[in-house]
Amino acid sequence: MERVVEYYTRFQGARGRLIGLPPWARFLLLLASLPGVLLISLSILAFGGSLLALLLLTVPLYRLLRLVTGSEAAEARSVEVVQYGPARTKRVESTVTDAPAADQGL
Secondary structure, eight states: OOHHHHHHHHHHHHHHHTTOOHHEEEEEEEHHHHHHHHHHHHHHHHHHHHHHHHHHHHHHHHHHHHHHHHTTOEEEEEEEEOSSSTTTEEEEEEEEOOOGGGGGTT
């Protein structure tokens, strides 16, 4: 907690020194920081584009491979739900999609 207070105090001091500059000096500082801000925003945009390209290329192939390998089919199972108390056992029919078994080579 002591470090947080120290960092906050440093931040407030730097902020006070920045605000204490004349307006023309703050403007020059803003101009000098624009290339860095532009590069940061471009890198965020490039990351989003590469993530979109990754998803656009892999998701359709993943769905096709699941369809071809037959792991898309779901099998119905009988699931028994037991609740504590007198006569609270009931059978529930549900559809469960399983991951491929280990003995299928995956």
